[in-house]
Amino acid sequence: MTTTPLSTASALLRPVTAGALQAPNRIWMAPLTRNRANPDGTPNALQAEYYGQRAGAGVIIAEGSQPSAVGQGYPNTPGLHTDEQQEGWRRIAEAVHAGGGRIVVQLMHAGRISHSSTIGGQVPVAPSAVRAAGEAVTVTGLQPFSEPRELRTDELAGVVAEYADAARRAVAAGLDGVELHAANGYLLHQFLADGVNARTDGYGGSAANRARFVVEVAAAVSAAIGADRVGIRISPLNPFNDIAEDDVSVYEVLTAQLAELGLAYLHLLAAPGDPIIEKLRAVWPSTLVLNTGFGVESDRDQLDRLVADGVADAVTVGRPFIANPDLVLRWTRGAELNEPDPATFYAGGAKGYTDYPALS
Numbered sequence: 001m002t003t004t005p006l007s008t009a010s011a012l013l014r015p016v017t018a019g020a021l022q023a024p025n026r027i028w029m030a031p032l033t034r035n036r037a038n039p040d041g042t043p044n045a046l047q048a049e050y051y052g053q054r055a056g057a058g059v060i061i062a063e064g065s066q067p068s069a070v071g072q073g074y075p076n077t078p079g080l081h082t083d084e085q086q087e088g089w090r091r092i093a094e095a096v097h098a099g100g101g102r103i104v105v106q107l108m109h110a111g112r113i114s115h116s117s118t119i120g121g122q123v124p125v126a127p128s129a130v131r132a133a134g135e136a137v138t139v140t141g142l143q144p145f146s147e148p149r150e151l152r153t154d155e156l157a158g159v160v161a162e163y164a165d166a167a168r169r170a171v172a173a174g175l176d177g178v179e180l181h182a183a184n185g186y187l188l189h190q191f192l193a194d195g196v197n198a199r200t201d202g203y204g205g206s207a208a209n210r211a212r213f214v215v216e217v218a219a220a221v222s223a224a225i226g227a228d229r230v231g232i233r234i235s236p237l238n239p240f241n242d243i244a245e246d247d248v249s250v251y252e253v254l255t256a257q258l259a260e261l262g263l264a265y266l267h268l269l270a271a272p273g274d275p276i277i278e279k280l281r282a283v284w285p286s287t288l289v290l291n292t293g294f295g296v297e298s299d300r301d302q303l304d305r306l307v308a309d310g311v312a313d314a315v316t317v318g319r320p321f322i323a324n325p326d327l328v329l330r331w332t333r334g335a336e337l338n339e340p341d342p343a344t345f346y347a348g349g350a351k352g353y354t355d356y357p358a359l360s
């Protein structure tokens with residue numbers, strides 16, 4: 001598909017600040033799990049090459065990465081809880097910075113969206129001992145999700161500390177910050193969702209209680225590395241990964257409390273026109289980053305209008321960045337795009353990962 005060039009006055013091409021992040025454009029790379037890390041979660045040279053190729057993004061939000069061994073959801077996802085993993089991230093940060101880019105890493109604890117065989121025989125942990133419907137990706141193929149065990153109240157501070165430690169490692173590795181993954185059915189979203197969180201302690205029940213754990217994680221991570229290096233991703237009412245939630249008010253409670261922390265940005269996954277966007281935009285004091293969701297692929301001109309209209313300050317783009325390392329340049333020029341190959345999204349080596357051509 002060939003389109004017209006973006007106007008030099010395009011909203012997408014204007015610089016934007018998000019806390020400590022100063023992005024030269026508003027076309028950010030969405031977090032994308034690609035399952036190319038070493039089996040022990042150490043990021044490798046291939047990943048450094050992949051992210052380095054994409055340094056033209058306003059900000060790269062690197063793939064969901066586990067803050068602890070038990071937090072891993074899929075094979076070959078990177079972690080941030082060992083020295084070797086931290087060293088691997090250092091190479092990625094260097095590659096992106098060498099290309100003039102900025103990169104934060106998404107901290108993703110999968111909670112119940114996991115399988116014991118992926119986490120060395122451990123039992124996944126979750127707000128409640130409720131098995132998710134569906135199947136986990138494991139090294140031996142799809143298997144029903146494992147039944148998780150409920151985190152005890154006296155264990156929660158330890159999980160919060162794991163997030164803070166991972167964030168410290170991220171910054172020590174030279175990354176520009178972290179994004180907390182509170183979307184798409186993983187651990188933080190499991191706490192927020194009234195249909196998944198059945199706790200009877202101070203972390204379940206009311207919207208304020210369900211938001212509590214997420215706020216504690218955000219506060220601890222902010223204290224560890226500075227709130228201006230911390231973003232958070234939410235996906236209100238997204239049923240992905242067997243999330244059941246009726247009570248959207250939890251997001252108003254959550255964002256009101258997060259607003260007080262002074263985070264760098266709120267990353268909202270919602271379809272254009274969803275009233276939640278306007279609702280949260282009205283109360284969120286800093287940068288709002290929008291991703292238009294899992295339906296049809298992000299579309300350049302729609303995103304340009306959304307930013308021009310002030311619906312969001314920046315947007316994240318997923319699949320087009322998989323196939324186009326120089327997406328910002330291609331969109332700017334209206335150049336033809338490479339098509340992403342879904343067969344190589346979640347597995348493989350260089351094929352479908354670092355071999356998509358850039359414009360010469």
Ligand SMILES: Cc1cc2nc3c(=O)[nH]c(=O)nc-3n(C[C@H](O)[C@H](O)[C@H](O)COP(=O)(O)O)c2cc1C
Binds near residue numbers: 034106295
């Ligand atoms: C291969 C693949 C991996 C993904 N991994 C993550 C992830 O690790 N964390 C996350 O929050 N979202 C993840 N997503 C969702 C994307 O960030 C994004 O919301 C989605 O792809 C829609 O945007 P797009 O239309 O621009 O692709 C993933 C999506 C794809 C296609």
